[in-house]
Amino acid sequence: MEQEKARKQEQRQQSERFNTPAERVHLQEASKLLNLDREPTLKEIFVKRKELDKWENQVPNDDQQIRWKDETIRGTSETYRWIHIFENQRQQAQDQLEHINWINPFKLKENRMTKEQAERDMSKAEDQITSGDKTLDAYREKLGFHTEKEFQQVQRQHQTDYPGLLEKNRQIRGHIHQERKVLEKAETAHQNAFVRQVASLYSKRTEMRYISLKTAKRLMDMKQANGNQVVPIETIQNTLNNRKEDIQRLHGEIDRVNRQRSRLQRAEGYLNNYKKYHALVEKIENNPFLKGKLLVSKSAKQEYDQAISTRETYQDSMKKEGVSGRKDLEKQFHNLGKMEAGVPAFKDQIQSQEKGIDLLDAIMKGVEQAGRNMQREQKLPQQHLAKTKNKGKIRHRGWEMVR
Structure with a gap:
């Protein structure tokens, strides 16, 4: 009892x-x-x-x-x-x-x-x-x-x-x-x-009086998850920002690995084509019959010049991708393998950082909306007062006109 x-x-x-x-x-x-x-x-x-x-x-x-x-x-x-x-x-x-x-x-x-x-x-x-x-x-x-x-x-x-x-x-x-x-x-x-x-629980933040029921429930859920301790709004904001920055950074690391892979794959294609046309040029230059044919055959000369030009184009494209040759390419692929080995860890970290981030984000959006609601309510009396003054001015002008 x-x-x-x-x-x-x-x-x-x-x-x-x-x-x-x-x-x-x-x-x-x-x-x-x-x-x-x-x-x-x-x-x-x-x-x-x-x-x-x-x-x-x-x-x-x-x-x-x-x-x-x-x-x-x-x-x-x-x-x-x-x-x-x-x-x-x-x-x-x-x-x-x-x-x-x-x-x-x-x-x-x-x-x-x-x-x-x-x-x-x-x-x-x-x-x-x-x-x-x-x-x-x-x-x-x-x-x-x-x-x-x-x-x-x-x-x-x-x-x-x-x-x-x-x-x-x-x-x-x-x-x-x-x-x-x-x-x-x-x-x-x-x-x-x-x-x-x-x-x-957040008496120093006046906008909290304007939070919605959903935001209040989310804050209470966070309080209970934190050992029934109140989590300051500033802490929530900082945690949210830090997590977003970490997630963005980790995604950047993964994107960097993907860009490296794409770059090396392009370079490998350029290298293979360079080797193909380089072999064709050497074949002509090392064969007396084919080399002599260049002096008498216009089409053979054009084919030879085209092979040299194409070989140089692929060589330039390969260098633009930061690769000087086969050994350099293999070395960079080896380094890429080391970088790719870290991608699963990046993804695990992203997944870990994303846990609860929706709750943090929803809370901060609710607090921001509460701030807008407070400002809107504070403006209403001022707007009403301004309308009242305007009406008074209009009535005063009306009486002046009558006089």
Whole structure:
């Protein structure tokens, strides 16, 4: 009992410190709704809202059932009306048959035609009555009646109950809506108190009073992850900046390795092509027949000059990539292998630095937004004052003009 009393006292002090008087009223209203002698927790509010959702989902079903019964009764009534119409038609045809005067020989042909038409009308009416009775079988099963008299009792009872049932459902929906508003206000009061509680941990930073609920939750998560110690915003900012710089530096190291690999691969291609054309030039220069052919064949001379020019182009391109020859290339590939051996470690470091960086980044963005919100709110009174002064100047000018 003492522990419960102490807990309630702590909760009351917490509420008085971080909730406005209006919010405390909202929490008290929620306590009455939930039959509690204390302020409700967010979990209790959540459970009650789920109950309201379930209750509210049943109300449309009740409405649908009421309207379904109303439509079914109207359908049954309409079916009986059509049956009565065909019963009257059958009776009229029967009366025609009974009143035919067969004694008069001059109306024999007319009487036969009248009889045939009456019999057709009776047959048609019988078919319609049979069809209508089959339709009534479905309605009898749905509404639970057997005779037309029993149906009329069901119909009268429904007509009596129908308006009241709809009104009852309307009141239920209004009641659910009202209770949901009470719970929403209490939930908002809890959230506001939580935000103010977190903001109180950073009392020297006035913009923290304007942080969002998400930012407050993230700061609390960081506090709990840090052994329940408050992490200053400056520390969060510095940690975020340092991590971003390290990640950028590590990505730069990986990019440098990739650039080295690409450079050496290009140089290797230039070297291979240089060797190809160099072999062609040496073949011509070392073969007396081919060398002599250069003096008499214009096409052979052009081919030789083209091979020399292409060889020099590839040699220049290779040197531009920082490679002087095969040995130099192999030496640089060896050094590249050492550099590539460090890439997995760079990636592990990046992955390590990225852990939790989203949380840090989200917190700082939330704090920056809080600062903008504070500035915007501080400007509102100044803007209002400026508008008031302008209105006063306009009125003063108006009076001057009138004078």
